[in-house]
Amino acid sequence: MCNLEILARVKMEVQKLLANYGAGHGFDHIERVVSSALKIQTEAGGDPFVIELSALLHDVGDAKFHDGVERSGEISRQVLSEFSVASEIIDHVVHVVENLSFRKRHAAESLSLEGRVVQDADRLDALGAIGIIRTIEFGEAMGQPFYVPGDPEAKSGLGHFYEKLFKLRGLMNTEPGKRMAGEREDFMRAFIRQFESEVNL
Ligand code: ADP
Ligand code: NI
Numbered sequence: 505m506c507n508l509e510i511l512a513r514v515k516m517e518v519q520k521l522l523a524n525y526g527a528g529h530g531f532d533h534i535e536r537v538v539s540s541a542l543k544i545q546t547e548a549g550g551d552p553f554v555i556e557l558s559a560l561l562h563d564v565g566d567a568k569f570h571d572g573v574e575r576s577g578e579i580s581r582q583v584l585s586e587f588s589v590a591s592e593i594i595d596h597v598v599h600v601v602e603n604l605s606f607r608k609r610h611a612a613e614s615l616s617l618e619g620r621v622v623q624d625a626d627r628l629d630a631l632g633a634i635g636i637i638r639t640i641e642f643g644e645a646m647g648q649p650f651y652v653p654g655d656p657e658a659k660s661g662l663g664h665f666y667e668k669l670f671k672l673r674g675l676m677n678t679e680p681g682k683r684m685a686g687e688r689e690d691f692m693r694a695f696i697r698q699f700e701s702e703v704n705l
Pocket of ligand 2: 533562
């Protein structure tokens with residue numbers, strides 16, 4: 505099987521596995537991460553095959569959908585071993601998938617260039633217009649308000665911008681990632697300024 509065919513088959517498999525994840529964390533997120541990762545790759549380098557496979561598989565066993573246990577690495581290995589993927593490539597992709605997430609960033613083993621590219625692409629999807637929408641959707645799903653009048657300390661979507669999203673720009677690994685994160689953060693800050701002026705926060 506050639507690389508293009510492997511990518512097409514893995515994509516179909518991931519689409520099936522994520523069918524019930526819903527917007528924000530469904531296959532739409534995966535498609536955006538693949539596309540940003542390949543865009544970053546043109547400038548930052550790295551093996552495009554490993555990058556695309558890792559981007560496709562990075563959330564395939566997300567803990568939120570597996571009783572709090574992160575299973576993306578093990579599911580990625582299962583999926584890839586069904587196709588004729590070389591074992592070094594499987595090991596590389598599994599390593600990327602297992603060390604990507606924000607939550608694991610302190611424990612994470614250092615990522616390869618390919619891993620750093622995919623990590624930037626995943627982080628970009630939490631920023632900009634799409635980042636605003638995903639924060640609101642996450643809040644809806646968790647019953648968390650976007651803001652709580654008179655209580656800036658309350659857990660809220662707005663609080664999440666400050667606690668996590670505005671830190672991402674400084675964590676980007678690659679030059680194109682930093683640049684794109686900067687543009688997206690500027691847009692979010694303009695949104696928040698407008699929002700805060702409307703609700704008099
Ligand atoms: P991923 O695994 O794709 O990196 P997460 O699962 O951490 O992303 O989060 C999915 C989306 O929900 C992101 O856009 C993120 O910013 C948003 N999100 C995560 N935690 C919160 C929270 N506590 N409040 C609001 N939005 C959140
Ligand atoms: Ni993701």
